[in-house]
Amino acid sequence: MAENPAVSEAFDHEHLADERRSVVILFSGDSGDGMQLTGDQFTNTSAVLGNDVSTFPDFPAEIRAPAGTIPGLSGFQVNFSADELYTAGDSPQVLVAMNPAALKANLSELDSGGILIVNTDAFTRNNLRKAGYDANPLEEENAFGEYELVKVPLTTLTRNALEDIDSLSTQARDKCKNAFALGLVYWMFSRPLENTVRFYQTKFAKMPDVVEANTRALKAGYNYGDTIEAFSGRVRVPSRAVVEPGIYRRITGNEAVVYGLVTAAQKAQLPLFYGSYPITPASPILEGLAGLKNFDVRTFQAEDEIAAMCSIIGASFAGSLSATASSGPGIALKSEAINLAVVMELPMVIINVQRGGPSTGLPTKTEQADLLEVLFGRNGESPIPVVAPATPGECFFYALEACRIAIRHMTPVFLLTDGYIANSSEPWKIPDVDQIEEIKAGNRTDPEGYQPYMREAETLARPWVVPGTPGLEHRVGGLGKQDVTGNVSYDPEDHEHIVKTRAAKVAQIANFISPLQIDGPEEGDLLVLGWGGTYGAIREAVTRCQAKGYSVARGHLRSLNPFPSNLADVLKRYRRVLVPELNMGQLAFLLQAHYLVEVEKLNKVQGRPFQIREIMEKIEALLD
């Protein structure tokens, strides 16, 4: 016990701690400083302790922008709470700044009264200059008056703690300063170290000296907090009181998509073919699936976006469940082939992890500006169902649902996520696999009366007949065609008929999806309607406004094409409708066009998610 004070006495100090319902910490440093790993560890430990957690990583666009500069910063924001959380928080109460750039870029975000931990060793002349400081702000009197400033010589302290680990270079030892910082933050919030120690043991299993160095730095950081009593008091964030029982884990949106696709393939008893070309922020889906080949997942890293799309058409034609993912620019390249999938009426899922556009735009930042692209960015009349999960965890269900719709209705389906939900994480209740409904994916084998474009009455789906089936040989292609026979036809009536049939087929999906749920008054002054990754901020903003006594309701669309069948009716029941979006008003545009309603818009295109207060201000302005 004496050897391991940090580990075993973690909770002995609890009675000293000040209690808070939730705290937001922002870890910020150079992209080489290990901020993602540090934030991730803090989040995992908190989740395991029973807090709700929500995270928002913020990566630089360049792999290694110059060290010490603001563009080179990598940030990880974690919100952990005793109550249910919906976002990673508007602004941090604790900022860990590993260098001057991190201080400069993030100080204005820190709540007044917040705690500011800085690595004083990094405040060298060179780093100060790179961050754009003329003088060292830490030496200015009263420069941080409204904050609690904790100056820690992180590099020096880490070096001292690891002095005798000779097998590691100074550089390697210095890398452990993030572990020291993490230890200090663990102390501050009375968190145990075991989880992270175990993580080091697994991650660096082959390098025992690295395990030792990180573990020691972590404990040194923890003990440092204890020794210097740097903070006015420790803070305790209790576990959540009411949580649905079950086994939980953290999940990011991209991970959830991977799991959803694999689950769909298993539930349909089909191999999964995934063709994709690397692109930020969708690549983790390709990487995730490439590691799951024992689920009969076949990943194909194509030569370009077009080939990725074409390969999944081929795989679908040959009977696999198939999917691809990209982001806006890649979807643009795929669009000709997507139309081939539309006319071939084959099942497949196309995932668009939206990022800031247009053109290359902001690859690592989030935006919702591809809604109109996926709906209309192709030649001709090209209806495709679009589903959009609202949270990282929902990406699992909607990836599965997209596959289900694709197979049931024989159509490509868009799954529209964004950089925010793709990369951020939340606790996810692990579903009971046996309870997940099977996907009926029978291929027709009966030649009797078969026609390639004959249709089922309820869905208008054509039969999925795959090569290898005797007696059902047929040809399909992109040319104009006659319904039922599928024969090439340029006949005016044939063309109009099949165009209308495809539209009706997609429209009919509305009979199979859930109606829009409303939270709040069933009718009244204001409905806030959102879609996609803005869910958390909208939900929290509306909840807070309701608590303040405002009459405001909230709904969140998961199906953008077709819209839920009750949407027209819901819209009529409110005097005003507010649509907050991370674009210039694309859903608003659709609602106005479809339902001839007037829509209040709240738009933001900064590559960042909404803050709760931004939405609250708009709601209050509309209702006051």
Added chain:
Amino acid sequence: MSEVMEEKTLTRKDFVSDQEVRWCPGCGDYAILAQMQKVLPDLGIPRENIVFVSGIGCSSRFPYYMNTYGVHSIHGRAPAIATGVKSANPDLSVWVITGDGDALSIGGNHFLHCLRRNVDLKVLLFNNRIYGLTKGQYSPTSLEGHRTKSSPMGSIDYPLHPLSVAVSAEATFVARTQDTNIKHLSQILQRAAAHKGTAFVEIYQNCVVFNPTAWDHTTDSDVKDDNILYLEDGKPLIFGKDRDKGIRMNGLQPEVVNLSDVDEQELIVHNESEDNPHYAYMLSRMEDPHMPLPFGVLRSVSRPTYDELLLDQVDQAVEQKGRGDLDQLFKSGDTWTVE
């Protein structure tokens, strides 16, 4: 069992679809279609396991006329679609029908990458050195100076050599044949079908409407034998109407020699399975007027195919980790339980 029976009873007619063929009368495509329909019954592949995939162009209408599974896709993309088909079901015999514009211009990227991956596909490129379907613009194989509707003063593009492109792109099987030489065409189709891996065949095809003289030097009876070198594995490179000419190396260059002056021993002996692609590349660059055009199989080497390797990895993963279990997957990493 039914498959075995079908193999025996299949005839050319079984491969003829009910669609009316719509190429111009006299087009070289007819002969290729007919040979394909003749060759397929002999391959012993059940009809339902055959898939034709094409892009856009005159030749790309081909799948509609074959009573097999087929996809008439979009311009240039057939190799990518076919890769998906073959990866989903490696038991299928997958044929890509393409043209000079489809494969080498708009679809150049897919063409290259399908060859380098060695996906088990048969790629037939109908080369007529013109855009036929769009009514006569110059193509990436049109010769310099070719006057077409879009190059009234003559094309200023240097043409691509399809065989050279294929060899450079790591193709494991590279061959050339011609629409009018039915016997040779049929042999080469059979060789392509038998190859495991991407089999690339350039077929000189006559567009009677927009480029009718493109292949005259290989079809006119008085000159063709002096312009074509029929490759035979293990045999010296000999050609000419009277088989009186041969090819030998002179330093780093091949040269045409007269057999009356030179001993046959000095000639290059064709070796299609030479692993190093230099030799096949050299053959692919032989062109009139100084050299004969090689017909036949330039290169045929064996290498594991993409589809084979892809499924091998699935099997390996199952062997190493066991068949995927969703519950286990979801619970990998840090979890916690709420009671």
